[in-house]
Amino acid sequence: MPEHFRALIVILAVAGIVFxxxxxxxxxxxxYRDFTRRRNLWFALTxxxxxxxxxxxxxxxAAIALTVAGQRDRNPVGLFFLLLFLIPPxxxxxxxxxxxxxxxxLDHIRLLALxxxxxxxxxxxxxxxTLPFGRTWPDRLLAASIALTSLLYLRETTVTDxxxxxxxxxIEVFLPYYVASRxxxxxxxxxxxxxxxxxxxxxxxxxxxxxxxxxxxxxxxxIDALGMQWEMSGYLSRGGSLRASATTGxxxxxxxxxxxxxxxxxxxxxxxxxxxxxxxxxxLLAAGLFAPLSRGPWVGAAVIITVFIxxxxxxxxxxxxxxxxxxxxxxxxxxxxAGEKVLDLLPxxxxxxxxxxxxxxxxxxxxxxxxxxxxxxxxxxxxxxxxMQALVQGQGIIDIVNTYISLxxxxxxxxxxxxxxxxxxxxxxxxxxxxxxxxxxxxERRLGRAxxxxxxxxxxxxxxxxxxxxxxxxxxxxxxxxxxxxxxVSRLRxxxxxxxxxASLQLR
Numbered sequence: 214m215p216e217h218f219r220a221l222i223v224i225l226a227v228a229g230i231v232f233x234x235x236x237x238x239x240x241x242x243x244x245y246r247d248f249t250r251r252r253n254l255w256f257a258l259t260x261x262x263x264x265x266x267x268x269x270x271x272x273x274x275a276a277i278a279l280t281v282a283g284q285r286d287r288n289p290v291g292l293f294f295l296l297l298f299l300i301p302p303x304x305x306x307x308x309x310x311x312x313x314x315x316x317x318x319l320d321h322i323r324l325l326a327l328x329x330x331x332x333x334x335x336x337x338x339x340x341x342x343t344l345p346f347g348r349t350w351p352d353r354l355l356a357a358s359i360a361l362t363s364l365l366y367l368r369e370t371t372v373t374d375x376x377x378x379x380x381x382x383x384i385e386v387f388l389p390y391y392v393a394s395r396x397x398x399x400x401x402x403x404x405x406x407x408x409x410x411x412x413x414x415x416x417x418x419x420x421x422x423x424x425x426x427x428x429x430x431x432x433x434x435x436i437d438a439l440g441m442q443w444e445m446s447g448y449l450s451r452g453g454s455l456r457a458s459a460t461t462g463x464x465x466x467x468x469x470x471x472x473x474x475x476x477x478x479x480x481x482x483x484x485x486x487x488x489x490x491x492x493x494x495x496x497l498l499a500a501g502l503f504a505p506l507s508r509g510p511w512v513g514a515a516v517i518i519t520v521f522i523x524x525x526x527x528x529x530x531x532x533x534x535x536x537x538x539x540x541x542x543x544x545x546x547x548x549x550x551a552g553e554k555v556l557d558l559l560p561x562x563x564x565x566x567x568x569x570x571x572x573x574x575x576x577x578x579x580x581x582x583x584x585x586x587x588x589x590x591x592x593x594x595x596x597x598x599x600x601m602q603a604l605v606q607g608q609g610i611i612d613i614v615n616t617y618i619s620l621x622x623x624x625x626x627x628x629x630x631x632x633x634x635x636x637x638x639x640x641x642x643x644x645x646x647x648x649x650x651x652x653x654x655x656x657e658r659r660l661g662r663a664x665x666x667x668x669x670x671x672x673x674x675x676x677x678x679x680x681x682x683x684x685x686x687x688x689x690x691x692x693x694x695x696x697x698x699x700x701x702v703s704r705l706r707x708x709x710x711x712x713x714x715x716a717s718l719q720l721r
Contacts (some may be wrong), residue, residue: 217434221263224431225256225666227419234493235412238485241645242404247287249675251295251409254282260469262300268439269305272324279328290335290393290690294409296325298417301460302682303436303443317377323384330388337395342666351642353694354635355390358629361628369593386689398701403660404484406694407477414474415494417630418501419510421457421467425504445682448576452565457504467509469674471501471681473687476517476667480660508560509677517670524662526653540587570602573677579604580618584626591625616675616684634642639695640668646702657702664695 232252239248260273265271279296286292304320317323337343348578359382366375367465397406416453424430445462448455456464460635475498487493502514522531557565579600586598595601596611613619620629643665650658671688680685 215434215438215713216436217263220429220431221260221432223423224259224420227423228255228259228416228712231412231419231497232414234490235415238490239408239412241486242401242408242481242484243288243291247291247405250282250285251292252277254292255295255299257294258299258343263435263438266438266440268303268441271439272305272319276324276328278280279325280332283329283332286329287291288396288405289329290402290406290694291409293325293329293389293392294406294690295413296329297322297410297456297683297686298413298460301432301436301446301462302445303439303441303446303462305441313373317380322683323381326384326388329390331384333392333396334388337392341396346391349642349696349699350638351394351692354631354638355387358631358635359386361631362624365590365593365624365628378590385686389686389690390693390696393690394438394696397694397697398704400656400660400701403694403698404481407481407663411474411477414471414477414501415497417459417461417467418471418474418497418504420459420561421471421504422497422500424457424459425455425506430455430458432458432460451506454506456506463678464505465507465509465678466682466684467669468502468505468507469513469678470687471505472510472514472517472670472674473667473691474498475502475514476521476663476670479518479521483659496698506558507559508558509674512560512677513670513674516673517666519663520666520669524647524653524665525659572606572612576613576615579616580613580615580622584621587625589625589627591621591623591628593623595622613679614677616678616680619679635647636668636672636692639692640665642699643668644697646699649702649706657705661698661702664691664698667691669694 232255236248250412261274262271265274280290283289298461300321302320302322304318304323306315307317307319309315347356359379362382363375363379366378370378395404397403420431430446430448433446433448436446443462446458449458449464450456458464458467461467461470478494478498482491482494485494502510516679519532519535522528522535525531582600583595583598586592587595601611608613617629617633620632643661647658647661647665650661668688668691671691675684675688680688
């Protein structure tokens, strides 16, 4: 039996376990028919990808199925999140039919955005209650960032390719942000969307645990079966163990995806029917976070948990207990059979692959020299400078494992400032909106805590990795959820003020 068919059997079995265990809790949050339809679509598209033997066959049939599903689904963000990590986002070129070299590169994420998010975008802009784009500071900063990036493409490529790159920005940056920030309007919508992401991440987590224990990347053979090439795919190890990657292509990307899911789990876990379900969910995500053996996401997950606790009831006491638990865990690891290996993997403590930390330090030092030459708008040929060439690794590549450095090199300090200001305004709007709920156990406040913590964790993790594969789609979507949260709270305040005013008039 071909390897990708054997992998398919494992993937279907693993996903079946997750969906079965999560069904009862999930259907307490969303209608059963929505859960069933999305689950069945997940299985159908996975089967299609593995048996089609050709990416274009998969893309053609999937496009029809996704378009129909998007029209029927009441929450396009929930559907988008559940299917976001379905298969690896390896791309293929749509031919230009003699007019141009090619139209654009198509992958699973772009296909999903075009079939689910684009129709939702056109629906939202026609609705009277949709906040027009540009009314919020994040909107304006994002628009400025996209415009600047598009214009700067002209200095390094043709007009045709600049239009192509701008199209990518539209479907990979604008659409996830816009639909997430406008389609989510009620608390139930947030539960639906976050549940979709959490279910997808739990499937990935169990797949990652299998890959780690069996030393087998389940989706590696799928790329060959579809007749595609993808430089992101490949076996990597750390400390003699395979670093799982599932559909994300890179171990650190998988850790990032699971870290975000942990932030969402902090909000959703209280709706689980039993403590056992909550424990199993937490254990599964912990396994998914560990299996990639990526330290940046571990730090990010710690930030997420810390920020979530710090913004809740009894923060000081709980943070002290968390710190005590961490301090006690270290000596326990030292005496356990496999504890020494775990300690070697820990950031700031372990000694394994310290050269990666050294490389990151050199990257920052050398990049700062290059940035000083073109500080405002960066340069398109920064990789050819002597300082960057000194960073060429054994694979012949310069791995810019820092999103902020990458932005400063490509679009300068102006582009970096727009990026940081965008996320800063989203964080401030979430924090300000949380103050509308003095009761720290309130549902809406707990949602704000989870979004604030998750976004803070993301901003820490991307300091250790460039924006590859699914990373940017996730952080633009989460930022959109943050804007949607602020708008939801604003509407609640307006409704409460109007109700109080009406009550006052009636008393008079």
